[in-house]
Amino acid sequence: EAQVTQNPRYLITVTGKKLTVTCSQNMNHEYMSWYRQDPGLGLRQIYYSMNVEVTDKGDVPEGYKVSRKEKRNFPLILESPSPNQTSLYFCASRTQGAYEQYFGPGTRLTVT
Amino acid sequence: GDSVTQMEGPVTLSEEACLTINCTYTATGYPSLFWYVQYPGEGLQLLLKATKADDKGSNKGFEATYRKETTSFHLEKGSVQVSDSAVYFCALSDHDREYGNKLVFGAGTILRVKS
Numbered sequence: 001e002a003q004v005t006q007n008p009r010y011l012i013t014v015t016g017k018k019l020t021v022t023c024s025q026n027m028n029h030e031y032m033s034w035y036r037q038d039p040g041l042g043l044r045q046i047y048y049s050m051n052v053e054v055t056d057k058g059d060v061p062e063g064y065k066v067s068r069k070e071k072r073n074f075p076l077i078l079e080s081p082s083p084n085q086t087s088l089y090f091c092a093s094r095t096q097g098a099y100e101q102y103f104g105p106g107t108r109l110t111v112t
Numbered sequence: 113g114d115s116v117t118q119m120e121g122p123v124t125l126s127e128e129a130c131l132t133i134n135c136t137y138t139a140t141g142y143p144s145l146f147w148y149v150q151y152p153g154e155g156l157q158l159l160l161k162a163t164k165a166d167d168k169g170s171n172k173g174f175e176a177t178y179r180k181e182t183t184s185f186h187l188e189k190g191s192v193q194v195s196d197s198a199v200y201f202c203a204l205s206d207h208d209r210e211y212g213n214k215l216v217f218g219a220g221t222i223l224r225v226k227s
Contacts, residue, residue, distance in 0.1 A: 004155075033214065042116075042201060042217035043156075058214060090155060092215075099144040099163070099205040101215055103156040 004104035023091030032074040118218035133187040135202035143204040
């Protein structure tokens with residue numbers, strides 16, 4: 001089944017404790033992206049990657065890091081999480097030449 | 113920059129009622145337009161899309177027409193069901209190379225359908 005997977009689905013952590021949210025897609029998509037969803041704001045892009053070893057900032061990159069060492073994986077790293085990063089996070093992917101993106105199930109992160 | 117504005121909710125309807133969720137956009141290029149749906153506890157699913165002016169996207173009884181003259185992409189359904197209860201997001205992706213790397217979303221509209 002073609003899909004985007006994320007882990008973990010739920011995470012509660014404390015301020016300053018480094019964490020990684022994994023994202024993987026099995027559709028051989030070149031493009032991958034991370035969004036955060038906050039009430040009243042819709043989804044906002046954090047980082048994106050056009051292909052392996054090619055990443056760039058989205059609209060809200062502060063406090064996040066990403067890497068793209070393999071085509072299928074695009075982890076999101078929070079080196080020192082803060083409470084304002086409490087949010088619902090989505091990974092997405094698309095193939096080159098298309099504009100619709102396919103989303104993972106989401107990761108709900110709470111930072112206390 | 114590009115932006116999407118959609119009607120605030122929640123929208124509460126009785127089963128079999130007609131639905132319209134308004135969406136307007138601002139874009140510097142020639143965007144593709146999308147409606148995504150998020151059911152409770154799930155991720156976003158692509159509901160329908162339109163890639164150029166006057167295109168009509170349709171899926172599962174939902175329709176939306178790309179209106180360039182009014183910069184709108186309103187979502188419609190003739191008869192809603194309880195199972196349509198979800199959050200609906202209007203989004204655009206600009207075809208301009210500089211902007212084509214992300215989806216720009218509206219704030220989302222909660223739809224509640226009562227039996």
